[in-house]
Amino acid sequence: MSRLDVTEKIIATKVAKGLKWSDVAREVGLSKEWVTAACLGQMTLDAGQAAVIARLFDLSEAEARWLQVVPYKGSLPTSVPTDPLIYRFHELVSVYGTTFKELIHEEFGDGIMSAIDFRMDLQREPDPKGDRVSITMSGKFLPYKTY
Amino acid sequence: MSRLDVTEKIIATKVAKGLKWSDVAREVGLSKEWVTAACLGQMTLDAGQAAVIARLFDLSEAEARWLQVVPYKGSLPTSVPTDPLIYRFHELVSVYGTTFKELIHEEFGDGIMSAIDFRMDLQREPDPKGDRVSITMSGKFLPYKTY
Amino acid sequence: MSRLDVTEKIIATKVAKGLKWSDVAREVGLSKEWVTAACLGQMTLDAGQAAVIARLFDLSEAEARWLQVVPYKGSLPTSVPTDPLIYRFHELVSVYGTTFKELIHEEFGDGIMSAIDFRMDLQREPDPKGDRVSITMSGKFLPYKTY
Amino acid sequence: MSRLDVTEKIIATKVAKGLKWSDVAREVGLSKEWVTAACLGQMTLDAGQAAVIARLFDLSEAEARWLQVVPYKGSLPTSVPTDPLIYRFHELVSVYGTTFKELIHEEFGDGIMSAIDFRMDLQREPDPKGDRVSITMSGKFLPYKTY
Amino acid sequence: MSRLDVTEKIIATKVAKGLKWSDVAREVGLSKEWVTAACLGQMTLDAGQAAVIARLFDLSEAEARWLQVVPYKGSLPTSVPTDPLIYRFHELVSVYGTTFKELIHEEFGDGIMSAIDFRMDLQREPDPKGDRVSITMSGKFLPYKTY
Amino acid sequence: MSRLDVTEKIIATKVAKGLKWSDVAREVGLSKEWVTAACLGQMTLDAGQAAVIARLFDLSEAEARWLQVVPYKGSLPTSVPTDPLIYRFHELVSVYGTTFKELIHEEFGDGIMSAIDFRMDLQREPDPKGDRVSITMSGKFLPYKTY
Amino acid sequence: MSRLDVTEKIIATKVAKGLKWSDVAREVGLSKEWVTAACLGQMTLDAGQAAVIARLFDLSEAEARWLQVVPYKGSLPTSVPTDPLIYRFHELVSVYGTTFKELIHEEFGDGIMSAIDFRMDLQREPDPKGDRVSITMSGKFLPYKTY
Amino acid sequence: MSRLDVTEKIIATKVAKGLKWSDVAREVGLSKEWVTAACLGQMTLDAGQAAVIARLFDLSEAEARWLQVVPYKGSLPTSVPTDPLIYRFHELVSVYGTTFKELIHEEFGDGIMSAIDFRMDLQREPDPKGDRVSITMSGKFLPYKTY
Amino acid sequence: MSRLDVTEKIIATKVAKGLKWSDVAREVGLSKEWVTAACLGQMTLDAGQAAVIARLFDLSEAEARWLQVVPYKGSLPTSVPTDPLIYRFHELVSVYGTTFKELIHEEFGDGIMSAIDFRMDLQREPDPKGDRVSITMSGKFLPYKTY
Amino acid sequence: MSRLDVTEKIIATKVAKGLKWSDVAREVGLSKEWVTAACLGQMTLDAGQAAVIARLFDLSEAEARWLQVVPYKGSLPTSVPTDPLIYRFHELVSVYGTTFKELIHEEFGDGIMSAIDFRMDLQREPDPKGDRVSITMSGKFLPYKTY
Known part of the structure; x- marks a missing residue:
């Protein structure tokens, strides 16, 4: 398991449950910009924040622990993005x-x-x-x- | 002569005369963001704007004409900037x-x-x-x- | 599961069932250009369009949901294509x-x-x-x- | 002297004289798409076409001869264009x-x-x-x- | 399943059965150059040609169908080949x-x-x-x- | 002066004098493929061959000497050619x-x-x-x- | 004139006059690390520092002015250095x-x-x-x- | 199994067990810099060092053996790092x-x-x-x- | 199965059994340089050589056959090696x-x-x-x- | 002037005077490998060695001084050489x-x-x-x- 696996699970769960980032952010109590970046594997959560995310996205305890590890940052597959x-x-x-x-x-x-x-x-x-x-x-x- | 030559002359003249972009923008009557980008070879000026720039940066008539030609945009030497x-x-x-x-x-x-x-x-x-x-x-x- | 998985399933099903993009487009009621791009993972479908695609390509409900998520665009594996x-x-x-x-x-x-x-x-x-x-x-x- | 020098002279002369590609094309008697590409160093002109371009852009006989040589094609400085x-x-x-x-x-x-x-x-x-x-x-x- | 999977199966079967491309070509009734390229995933076969290849390389019906789909061409992993x-x-x-x-x-x-x-x-x-x-x-x- | 300068002079002289590679090759007494590659800076000439090329393309003695030096080969500006x-x-x-x-x-x-x-x-x-x-x-x- | 021209002049003058960076730094009154980086076009000098450098390296007033302009940083010609x-x-x-x-x-x-x-x-x-x-x-x- | 697999297991176990590199280093009896690099697949351990790491990270005997093989070094996915x-x-x-x-x-x-x-x-x-x-x-x- | 799979198995078996390349070469009866390159997927073995390698590294008959197929050469993951x-x-x-x-x-x-x-x-x-x-x-x- | 200029002058002089690297090395009193690399801008000469090279290649005193400066090494224009x-x-x-x-x-x-x-x-x-x-x-x- 790696942080990337957790990110992919969060994204898949978001699609499956139809969650919205702004609602997730409200639950965490921080801005939608920071919370989205964190869920997408770019920021490090503390234990409390990770617990909220774990609850919303049905993460296991092991997965929640990965959210508290500093990730290798950079969210794009190529240096010049195609999207x-x-x-x-x-x-x-x-x-x-x-x-x-x-x-x-x-x-x-x-x-x-x-x-x-x-x-x-x-x-x-x-x-x-x-x-x-x-x-x-x-x-x-x-x-x-x-x- | 090309737009790049005019851009380089503008930059060199700015250093030599100690001009400030915010003052240049005020003379042109537009935002400092747009005017700086234009002087750096990224935007197209109309005749009036070009005349102001020509006056401030001691450009010839031929150089002023280049400011009114749409430039090939992109201001950086590499796709991942080193600066x-x-x-x-x-x-x-x-x-x-x-x-x-x-x-x-x-x-x-x-x-x-x-x-x-x-x-x-x-x-x-x-x-x-x-x-x-x-x-x-x-x-x-x-x-x-x-x- | 990701949008890429759904795209690959659509392509494999097209080969297996011998479908034609122009027929698929007619069922969706839009141009063959837009519908093909959407099936290849470049456009976002609404619920009705996704339902048609799901029916034609035997997609699950979860797969159909992915069609309604905005994809990361760019259909080519290299910036200079070899094909x-x-x-x-x-x-x-x-x-x-x-x-x-x-x-x-x-x-x-x-x-x-x-x-x-x-x-x-x-x-x-x-x-x-x-x-x-x-x-x-x-x-x-x-x-x-x-x- | 090379074809690139001739292309640069054509562009500079166009700016200096305020010519329009559609007018140039009319003089040559071909489409504006082909004539512009040719003037920009991507197509090969015959003697008659080269004579027209030479007249309009004040080219020397030697420069006009370069227009009749097949150029090394590709008009962009990078494979992913920045413009x-x-x-x-x-x-x-x-x-x-x-x-x-x-x-x-x-x-x-x-x-x-x-x-x-x-x-x-x-x-x-x-x-x-x-x-x-x-x-x-x-x-x-x-x-x-x-x- | 994809065309790449079929190509890999053909190559592996060739090694396992000790087939020769020139013999395969003779069975198909075309040149060894075209037939080899087709087996390596670069050309499109018609139904009859695909049937021969399927027989020789023990392909399933689904795999034979992929041979009749136009492949994404380019057989090398890097633009400057190391081999x-x-x-x-x-x-x-x-x-x-x-x-x-x-x-x-x-x-x-x-x-x-x-x-x-x-x-x-x-x-x-x-x-x-x-x-x-x-x-x-x-x-x-x-x-x-x-x- | 370098071999590249000599190559550029040969190309420019060819355009100016309207020479043909096949005629040049006949004068040298070798194939047009080898002679063209040599003139384009990819092969090394001996003294006799260099003298012929020098005569045809009006090269100086110093330039002719460069033709007899083994060049750094590779005739294209990019590894994937745009032409x-x-x-x-x-x-x-x-x-x-x-x-x-x-x-x-x-x-x-x-x-x-x-x-x-x-x-x-x-x-x-x-x-x-x-x-x-x-x-x-x-x-x-x-x-x-x-x- | 550009900052790069000034950097090249400083380097050439250093070779010609046999200066040492540690001596230059002592004259400026700052560390040899910062002063060398500044002389190599990576840092911005104030008027007093620029005057010292100008004296040591025989720079003109215009050149000294460039030392006080923030440079485009990055001292290496390739992202993976060959040296x-x-x-x-x-x-x-x-x-x-x-x-x-x-x-x-x-x-x-x-x-x-x-x-x-x-x-x-x-x-x-x-x-x-x-x-x-x-x-x-x-x-x-x-x-x-x-x- | 490869050294990369062992590195990934070490990282995952560190997250799961909440270990600290400085504590690991103390157990090994070397600096935290060298030990961390070794655990991340950049250095070669001797039998005794590998045994300590195996104990702390629950590695099998086969995995411990990989730690004693000289790895292919370089810890970053791209030559210009995104992190x-x-x-x-x-x-x-x-x-x-x-x-x-x-x-x-x-x-x-x-x-x-x-x-x-x-x-x-x-x-x-x-x-x-x-x-x-x-x-x-x-x-x-x-x-x-x-x- | 591919040649790469066989190479990886050879490397893993070497680690597991603690073999040395010089001993392997002695068994094959050729230089350690050629034999190591062959085992690392860069050279083609004949039937007798493959049999020796298969015996030493516990390869199956199918794996031994791959050793006799000319491999796609190039042993490094990037053109500028990081190791x-x-x-x-x-x-x-x-x-x-x-x-x-x-x-x-x-x-x-x-x-x-x-x-x-x-x-x-x-x-x-x-x-x-x-x-x-x-x-x-x-x-x-x-x-x-x-x- | 830069080291590159001196290297280019050495190469041009070698062509003009028909010198041989092995003779140059004998004059310097070192191996032909080291001396050639030094003349090609990859090694640093001491005063005596530089004086010999200056004499053989007609270098000025300023040019000889550049031979004693440590060069930025790397002799090839691309990381994968075309020659x-x-x-x-x-x-x-x-x-x-x-x-x-x-x-x-x-x-x-x-x-x-x-x-x-x-x-x-x-x-x-x-x-x-x-x-x-x-x-x-x-x-x-x-x-x-x-x-």
Whole structure:
């Protein structure tokens, strides 16, 4: 058994029971973004969170234990994703990559936006011309320092 | 001469004259995100916008004309970027890729967030534990349809 | 169980029962292009469509449910396809890629042809020198906008 | 001097003189699709066609001679294109690749759609919900034969 | 079950029964080159040919049916083959690729040698200094046409 | 100066003077296949051959000397060629690779067809249904030996 | 002019003048590790540091200005380095990668060792069996957090 | 059975029994760095070490024997790792690779730091601004020699 | 069953029974280099050799038959090997590749060292400063010829 | 100026003056293998050696200085070499890679053959069936140690 097996069981159970990530997140008491990432094998749960997930997805005790182990992260099978929805994000990095770099450096100096001390929020943004996906990302700025 | 030559001249002139992207954007009258991307060779300017850029960056008439030609997009030299700041965005797509996919489909059904009918806003988010980079993205949801 | 398992079962059942995609499409009441793509794991079916496919391909209820889940798209094992028929399409993109770009921009300005709000039709085109494959693609033009 | 140099000169001259591909094609007396591909270094011109292109783009006699040499084809810098417009075509091959294969084989048996004995036509398709790009491709079916 | 399973069974049965491809080809009544390629999962058999193969390799009816389905072609696990015998052919394309191109264009103009309307013959060529492998390939020339 | 510079000069001179490879080969007194490969930077000429090439292509003495240096071989910019004519040969290796292997081993045992002790001949094969490209390859069989 | 040009000039000047990185670092007043990385185009200097480097390496004012611009980082031409000294570090990541992961998670929980809030020190470690390279790295632990 | 199977069993048993690498190392009587690497399939154990590991992880005699076989090393699924913690080490090699090279050559001349005659030590470094990961590496310097 | 299965069984049996390659080679009556390569799936055995291997490694008759089939060669999972011992050979080709080329051409003219008509011998070379690995390779020189 | 420029000048001068590596080595007083590798940009020369090379190849003082700088090693443009002579060595690593590993470990235990403390000798081996290339490699065995 491995974390991947547990992830696949969670996904299959979700399909079989018709669960929704937002409901799962409410049960866990955290954001739907973090909880979904955790269920998809990208985050580490504590014992209490794992117990909720185990209950919702009919996991065994051994499977619940795997949820508390730090996973090998990376959710995609290829470095350039083939799935159109995910590719659009890859494209944004490709097209706007140097723009992100210039504007963050202009505002903060040399450093990065942390992808660890990071949170995000994904919402529907109603729009008469067609609703929009709105994503707000917040990552701590980490400066390079001299030494 | 090519668009790439014009981009390189813009970058070199920015360094030489000490310009700031936010000031350039103000002159153009558009967001700093779009204007920076355009100056970096990713967007197409109209005649008026090109004239402003030409004035600020000492471009010739021929160079200004290239700004109005649709560029071959993609700002990065490798598909997995080596620059740490840009890599963190690549990592977010890698770690959260399937999460984006699950949550957008849960909310909207099958389709994508457009990377074309798209806008974004990058701000400093003051925080006592260290200021944060805040990025808000908004892309139209485009549904797959049966036919 | 995963969507891939269901796709493989559909393909194996098609071989075993000698079904034709055009007949399957007629039963579903949609184009053969969309229905084939859906059966091959690239599109999402609604409950009614899934029920038809389940009947034709002897799928279980659990398998039918997977047809209604948005799949991870991309039907090819390598980014440059080895199969000669599919490679010819890759070659068309390679040889005519910049031509598509120039002509669409000349007609519409900066933007793309949507691969989401998209439909296509594939027909036999009789020809005394040898019949031809005729493919008509129609995708909504999506303009880049300033912001 | 090489064909690539001539292609780059044609593109630069087009920007400088503000030419349109459809006008160039009319002068040559062939479709805009073939003429654009030829100007972009993908097709071989005969002496008469080369003379027209040379006149329109101010090419020297030596440059015009290169237009009559069969080029090394392939117009893209990477096998997975980064440009969003061209990527959408790559995505169509990725998502619909197996669908093309199934439907062509179902209609014609084993073989391919020729990418050589091939023509295409790209048009604006007016639509109240937003105009569309319409592309019609026609390629001779070439059957595999036993021997 | 898939075509790959059938190919693997054919190979294993060949080893177990000590069959020779030239004998198999004689039974089918076609060249050893085509028949071997077909048995290795690269060509499509008709019902009669499949029946012969099924008899020789102890295939079930279901397996024989797979032989009549057009396979996803490409027989090698990597694009640059590691096997020394097959690599030598890759090397010939690498070293002589531009020579093939120059000489075919010099003789025929712009176009290709078809890999579909194609046949080949592989023979032992006795030679006092060591016998040689002789391969004769014949492919229809397909010209690019203007349109 | 390098061999590549000499190759490029030969190609440019060929275009400028309208030379034909078959005429060049006749002057050298060897096959058009070997002479073309040599001119394209893949073979090593002796002093006499280099003198002929130098005369025909207006090479300097220094350039002629480079023709007598063993070149770094490999004529293609990418391991999977984008040019359609050359790709067809890559495809033949991909589709028929395992067939070559099986038939050569069946006839000769374990070993390879040499790509060094090798010659080939490319001819037009008249055919009422369309002329064909005929290529005959002959390579010495080299057996693996035990030791 | 670009940062890469300045880096190349620094390297060439170092060879020409026979400078040592440790002496350069002493002049700047920072560690040899940070100063070398900065001179090699990986870090951003402030005005005072740039002035010292400009003096030592005979840089123009324009070149010194480039040292104060945040560079596009990544110092290697390929993702798997060919240079034996640098490859050994790549090998350590390959062999010990999962060990780093297990031990850091065991000590700290889920998170990473920062490569930004990072410093290192490289020293000669005398040893009778042959002196050793000793490298001490210190990076802030950054924990993943729930949200 | 293979070494990989044994590694996977060790990892699964560690999760099931809640073992800690530092405790395992204490039992073996060696550093936690070496013992963890060995358990993860990167080092070779002697009979006594294997017996300890077998006892702690409930391995069979056959499994213990595999621990004494030299493994095929390399612990990562891709050459550029997707896991954020491991990627940071890849990034350090990318950003500091040429710096390592310059400083080691400046101190020792041409040669490498051995990755074989190598040891390392990973510790928590308490820090009021947030604890740090401290890694000390020591590798024998191996000089290139003339011959 | 495939040759790979037989190779894996041989390796597992070697671990289980504690066999040594040099002893196996003595039983076969050939060099340890050839016999090891054959057992690892890279060479073809005759009936007598296969019988010896079958006896030593407890192979079935069917498995022994696979040893007499020419295998698909190439023993490594990636083209750049991750294993440190094997990587050092890759590095020698990378660092000394052009040196091999220059010196062999200087001595023999244009051609190659055969990797087929090839033998090698690996020995321990005692040395007071630490024993050395000594490898002697001998391959027939094969000259390119004109035609 | 860079080391690469000096290497290219050495190669061009060798062609122009018709020098031989073995004569160059005799002048330097070291083996032809080491001297050739050094001239091709893979090894570091001391002042005396550089002076000899500078005299033979008409290098300037600045160029001679570059010969004394440790180069970024790796002599091949691609990780899988296209040149047939060099590829044969790549093939030997691919086919015999696991054999090298097994036999060295059987003789020495876990560790590697050093590619740094390494020397080699390349000789013509006369043979009535065709002369052979004989290469003797000697590298110190470096054992992995526990810690």
